[in-house]
Amino acid sequence: MSxxxxxxxxxxAFWQVAVWAAVVGLIAYFVRNASENMAKAGIASGFDFxxxxxxIELPFLLTRYTPQSSILDLLWAGVVNTMTVAFIAxxxxxxxxxxxxxxxxxxxxxxxxxxxxxxxxxxxIPVLFFVLFWYFAVIAALPGPREAIGIFxxxxxxxxxxxxxxxxxxxxxxxxxxxxAISIAAQFVLAAWVRHRRNRTGRGFPLWTSGAVLIAGVPLxxxxxxIAATPWDTPVLRGFNYRGGFVLIPEFVALVAALATxxxxxxxxxxRGGILAVPKGQLEAAxxxxxxxxxxxxxxxxxxxxxxxxxxxxxxxxxxxKNSSLGAAIGFPELMNVFVGSALNITGQAVEIIxxxxxxYLVIGLAVSALMNWYNAKVALVTQ
Amino acid sequence: xxxxxxxxxxxxRRRLFATPLDAVITLVCCWALARIAEPLLRWLVxxxxxxxxxxxxxxxxxxxxxxxxxxxxxFVYGFYPIDQRWRxxxxxxxxxxxxxxxxxxxxxxxxxxxxxxxxxMPPLVLFLFYGGxxxxxxxxxxxxGLMLTLFIAIYAxxxxxxxxxxxxxxxxxxxxxxxxxxxxxxxxxxxxxxxxVIFLASLILPLIVPSGIGVDRLARAVIGLAxxxxxxxxxxxxxxxxxxxxxxxxxxxxxxxxxxxxTVLIVLPQALRIALxxxxxxxxxxLKNTSLVLIVSILDLLGVAQAAxxxxxxxxxxxxxxxxxxxxxxxxxxxxSRASLRLERRAALR
Numbered sequence: 094m095s096x097x098x099x100x101x102x103x104x105x106a107f108w109q110v111a112v113w114a115a116v117v118g119l120i121a122y123f124v125r126n127a128s129e130n131m132a133k134a135g136i137a138s139g140f141d142f143x144x145x146x147x148x149i150e151l152p153f154l155l156t157r158y159t160p161q162s163s164i165l166d167l168l169w170a171g172v173v174n175t176m177t178v179a180f181i182a183x184x185x186x187x188x189x190x191x192x193x194x195x196x197x198x199x200x201x202x203x204x205x206x207x208x209x210x211x212x213x214x215x216x217x218i219p220v221l222f223f224v225l226f227w228y229f230a231v232i233a234a235l236p237g238p239r240e241a242i243g244i245f246x247x248x249x250x251x252x253x254x255x256x257x258x259x260x261x262x263x264x265x266x267x268x269x270x271x272x273x274a275i276s277i278a279a280q281f282v283l284a285a286w287v288r289h290r291r292n293r294t295g296r297g298f299p300l301w302t303s304g305a306v307l308i309a310g311v312p313l314x315x316x317x318x319x320i321a322a323t324p325w326d327t328p329v330l331r332g333f334n335y336r337g338g339f340v341l342i343p344e345f346v347a348l349v350a351a352l353a354t355x356x357x358x359x360x361x362x363x364x365r366g367g368i369l370a371v372p373k374g375q376l377e378a379a380x381x382x383x384x385x386x387x388x389x390x391x392x393x394x395x396x397x398x399x400x401x402x403x404x405x406x407x408x409x410x411x412x413x414x415k416n417s418s419l420g421a422a423i424g425f426p427e428l429m430n431v432f433v434g435s436a437l438n439i440t441g442q443a444v445e446i447i448x449x450x451x452x453x454y455l456v457i458g459l460a461v462s463a464l465m466n467w468y469n470a471k472v473a474l475v476t477q
Numbered sequence: 478x479x480x481x482x483x484x485x486x487x488x489x490r491r492r493l494f495a496t497p498l499d500a501v502i503t504l505v506c507c508w509a510l511a512r513i514a515e516p517l518l519r520w521l522v523x524x525x526x527x528x529x530x531x532x533x534x535x536x537x538x539x540x541x542x543x544x545x546x547x548x549x550x551x552f553v554y555g556f557y558p559i560d561q562r563w564r565x566x567x568x569x570x571x572x573x574x575x576x577x578x579x580x581x582x583x584x585x586x587x588x589x590x591x592x593x594x595x596x597x598m599p600p601l602v603l604f605l606f607y608g609g610x611x612x613x614x615x616x617x618x619x620x621x622g623l624m625l626t627l628f629i630a631i632y633a634x635x636x637x638x639x640x641x642x643x644x645x646x647x648x649x650x651x652x653x654x655x656x657x658x659x660x661x662x663x664x665x666x667x668x669x670x671x672x673x674v675i676f677l678a679s680l681i682l683p684l685i686v687p688s689g690i691g692v693d694r695l696a697r698a699v700i701g702l703a704x705x706x707x708x709x710x711x712x713x714x715x716x717x718x719x720x721x722x723x724x725x726x727x728x729x730x731x732x733x734x735x736x737x738x739x740t741v742l743i744v745l746p747q748a749l750r751i752a753l754x755x756x757x758x759x760x761x762x763x764l765k766n767t768s769l770v771l772i773v774s775i776l777d778l779l780g781v782a783q784a785a786x787x788x789x790x791x792x793x794x795x796x797x798x799x800x801x802x803x804x805x806x807x808x809x810x811x812x813x814s815r816a817s818l819r820l821e822r823r824a825a826l827r
Contacts, residue, residue, distance in 0.1 A: 201502050
């Protein structure tokens with residue numbers, strides 16, 4: 094008997110079963126209470142409400158949603174808005190963050206101190222502060238449409254938001270996208286062929302130059318041509334507001350600006366840490382081999398720095414995605430706001446609505462991490 | 478004197494004007510700094526109004542700090558009754574006194590005293606804030622401002638640290654089923670937005686307790702925050718656990734200690750010391766995220782500042798309110814991050 098009780102495998106099995114049983118029991122208890130409470134309060138359950146007409150007006154739309162659409166369409170409109178905000182904010186934060194991180198490493202004392210000061214100020218303030226500040230203190234304080242700040246005379250920033258021109262036809266853009274895709278694919282094929290030839294004959298190829306042309310140059314020219322060839326609906330001031338174009342509402346502009354300026358401080362630290370993590374000996378060795386400054390950066394510093402930077406960058410990108418839910422605090426119709434806010438108000442089915450919302454954030458988050466993990470595996474150190 | 482001048486000149490030549498490009502960068506930075514600093518300084522200090530009592534006293538073009546003075550009580554105590562505010566002050570004095578006492582390195586029985594205070598203080602503070610037993614009751618909806626920010630951060634932290642340690646141990650467990658459970662729990666709470674969790678807590682918690690039991694609104698927010706923070710704390714503690722060589726727990730087992738004793742006496746004390754800077758950083762994040770309770774209309778420091786903007790007697794005080802609230806958050810978090818940096822350096826010296 095005691096041999097059985099003291100058997101390690103028996104004890105292991107016992108503890109695992111016991112902990113799981115306790116957790117499952119607790120959840121069952123919660124579910125029972127919830128169903129009792131909901132029955133008492135007369136709250137419906139199930140997912141039938143998704144098919145009901147929503148009746149909610151959305152101030153910012155990228156889908157074909159109308160107030161006559163179903164709640165499922167409302168949910169989709171919210172998801173699209175969330176992903177749009179998160180995507181634009183991530184791109185802006187990455188650009189700003191890289192600039193700040195490199196500025197912080199500058200030999201110039203003033204530049205590095207200014208970048209350091211920005212990082213120290215921003216990192217110690219709540220992100221909600223940024224969202225409210227940009228919305229109530231910055232965007233609300235902008236001049237009205239009549240004195241709007243023109244950006245190259247095509248987009249106009251005012252307290253009514255950012256008015257941008259919209260293309261009246263999309264054919265040229267589809268062609269440009271296709272051309273870019275072919276060009277980028279060509280670079281990958283070329284890279285594979287160069288690798289194959291180098292392994293066989295040892296002959297090199299200016300892959301960076303071809304990459305600059307095929308990945309950046311061709312798409313740039315293609316889209317520039319598309320922009321020139323497409324007729325545009327440009328915003329024009331009529332009376333007190335703009336006619337034509339697409340209005341990025343103040344909530345959108347404030348949310349993107351807040352998320353980008355906030356995340357940039359954290360990305361700057363990641364960039365700085367990544368570059369500093371490259372051992373000095375690597376630079377010295379590269380110079381000793383006769384590589385020029387550009388080659389040292391391209392072939393030695395960047396590949397090693399990226400390896401350190403990718404995992405923390407992933408979690409920053411996920412933070413931007415999650416923080417985009419703060420749009421709810423200023424009334425931007427993203428997932429949290431349209432679903433946990435509006436849809437909950439008309440249906441009252443808290444459990445289902447929260448479960449769907451959490452599940453969507455988890456799925457988007459897992460997709461982003463999977464993408465970044467794939468990239469990380471590509472740049473990671475290959476060890477024997 | 479000349480020595481200092483030459484060293485300053487050398488610094489300027491090496492760090493500001495080393496190359497023509499450097500000189501251009503320096504000049505552009507100077508120009509930008511002057512463009513920003515001059516109006517900022519004017520608004521903050523030179524043209525600002527400091528004396529007075531009403532909106533009408535603010536005649537200058539700068540900030541109206543009269544507003545902050547008039548609202549100071551609300552920024553600190555929220556809507557806590559004015560004649561009961563001494564209770565909050567008493568808590569502040571008690572907490573500062575205890576911290577100062579424990580900062581004395583050569584205090585006899587310092588560890589035991591710290592443990593005792595950690596057990597006695599939380600319920601005592603709760604009693605002083607809420608009341609009962611002779612003290613008039615102050616409902617949690619009247620709490621607010623800086624006091625509430627610190628209350629939520631500290632109580633959510635107190636709940637999150639033990640839970641985080643258990644989760645970290647679970648994630649490092651030898652037993653696969655327990656490891657899976659811990660990973661699922663941690664990744665779930667880390668994967669969802671905090672305001673979604675605050676909503677979850679405020680809507681679902683009242684549903685899952687037996688009917689008839691009410692859960693206080695503030696308690697729901699604290700529990701919601703604590704669940705998220707516990708998941709992040711668990712990752713910080715895991716970092717500490719992974720830094721402890723396996724030989725430590727093996728030696729403990731060889732000496733005849735079972736898993737609980739080996740963990741509590743040998744592994745955790747070392748792991749927590751290593752994890753302390755990371756845990757402090759998580760606490761800073763928590764202090765900042767406390768502001769998110771605004772979403773369920775609990776007014777902490779940022780919330781009170783936001784609410785004060787709606788007062789018709791003080792129209793147009795947006796910047797003043799934000800600058801004040803933002804500075805307080807910044808001071809608190811900056812001080813904590815310096816402390817965390819010092820802990821890290823001290824740990825590195827060991």
